[in-house]
Amino acid sequence: MADTTDTFDEFLPEALRFCSPAPLVDIGANLTHASFARDLEATLRRAWAANVTTLILTGTDREHAEQAVALARRHPGLHATAGVHPHDASRWDTAQEAAMRALHRQPEVVAVGECGLDFNRNFSTPTEQERAFEAQLGLAAESGKPLFLHERDAGRRLREMLHAWRDDIADAVVHCFTADRETLYGYLDLDLHIGLTGWLCDERRGHHLRALVGEIPLDRLMVETDCPYLLPRNLPAKLKGRRHEPALLPWIVREIAHWRGMPETELAQATTATARAFFRLDETIDDHHALEEGHRDG
Numbered sequence: 144m145a146d147t148t149d150t151f152d153e154f155l156p157e158a159l160r161f162c163s164p165a166p167l168v169d170i171g172a173n174l175t176h177a178s179f180a181r182d183l184e185a186t187l188r189r190a191w192a193a194n195v196t197t198l199i200l201t202g203t204d205r206e207h208a209e210q211a212v213a214l215a216r217r218h219p220g221l222h223a224t225a226g227v228h229p230h231d232a233s234r235w236d237t238a239q240e241a242a243m244r245a246l247h248r249q250p251e252v253v254a255v256g257e258c259g260l261d262f263n264r265n266f267s268t269p270t271e272q273e274r275a276f277e278a279q280l281g282l283a284a285e286s287g288k289p290l291f292l293h294e295r296d297a298g299r300r301l302r303e304m305l306h307a308w309r310d311d312i313a314d315a316v317v318h319c320f321t322a323d324r325e326t327l328y329g330y331l332d333l334d335l336h337i338g339l340t341g342w343l344c345d346e347r348r349g350h351h352l353r354a355l356v357g358e359i360p361l362d363r364l365m366v367e368t369d370c371p372y373l374l375p376r377n378l379p380a381k382l383k384g385r386r387h388e389p390a391l392l393p394w395i396v397r398e399i400a401h402w403r404g405m406p407e408t409e410l411a412q413a414t415t416a417t418a419r420a421f422f423r424l425d426e427t428i429d430d431h432h433a434l435e436e437g438h439r440d441g
């Protein structure tokens with residue numbers, strides 16, 4: 144690691160300038176969100192300085208997935224997913240399916256998704272969601288790439304639908320897992336991976352997760368910010384704008400390590416090894432410092 148003091152800008156208060164003891168993979172970063180448009184480069188520099196060396200950019204629809212792919216082409220250490228989020232399932236049609244199929248052929252796209260079911264908000268009807276999800280299960284089977292899944296209040300139905308496809312698809316991760324023990328074991332029985340966010344940093348609603356995190360096998364566990372959403376509620380300093388970002392991932396890892404009763408370093412190493420295998424990232428370490436000089440922008 145280079146000296147972090149010259150790579151951190153003034154945006155993060157001193158108390159929030161974390162540096163993970165081992166490189167981390169943020170498996171869910173919504174960096175194509177409008178809130179990052181102004182300072183994306185600085186956001187990336189803060190991530191590298193925090194030793195968050197690899198970011199999987201979440202593609203939640205065609206537009207965002209294409210933007211994520213473009214970013215991944217420009218920056219080492221960035222990769223993309225491509226899918227249609229259950230909220231937008233009502234827009235699923237054959238044109239979307241063709242666009243997704245083309246995106247899944249891109250080397251920058253390392254997973255199919257974000258897709259799945261969200262019966263909590265039902266921005267699209269359950270029927271529309273199941274139709275779009277079913278089609279994307281088919282695309283995952285076709286491409287052979289792993290799935291990046293979203294589920295809220297729909298664990299039982301998600302499991303049923305996955306069960307029917309399980310032998311045809313590669314690995315799948317339920318990102319931002321927040322459900323109960325029964326749902327967790329249902330997912331583990333299907334041989335799924337689990338993504339944890341800073342949800343368990345929330346003293347109001349993360350309690351049940353704190354008791355559960357120790358039951359997730361290390362070769363099934365990955366970590367993510369889901370930024371700009373889900374800013375951890377117990378950060379040691381206030382953050383202007385309250386926008387979550389990848390540089391804060393070490394705080395979440397520290398919290399999970401605490402509730403698992405294991406060293407932060409070990410957890411960081413294990414989740415990174417799991418993520419690199421899951422997304423089939425090559426063995427080369429993402430060395431941002433070597434590339435900083437001849438910055439590959441444009």
Ligand SMILES: [Zn+2]
Binds near residue numbers: 257292318319
């Ligand atoms: Zn999600």
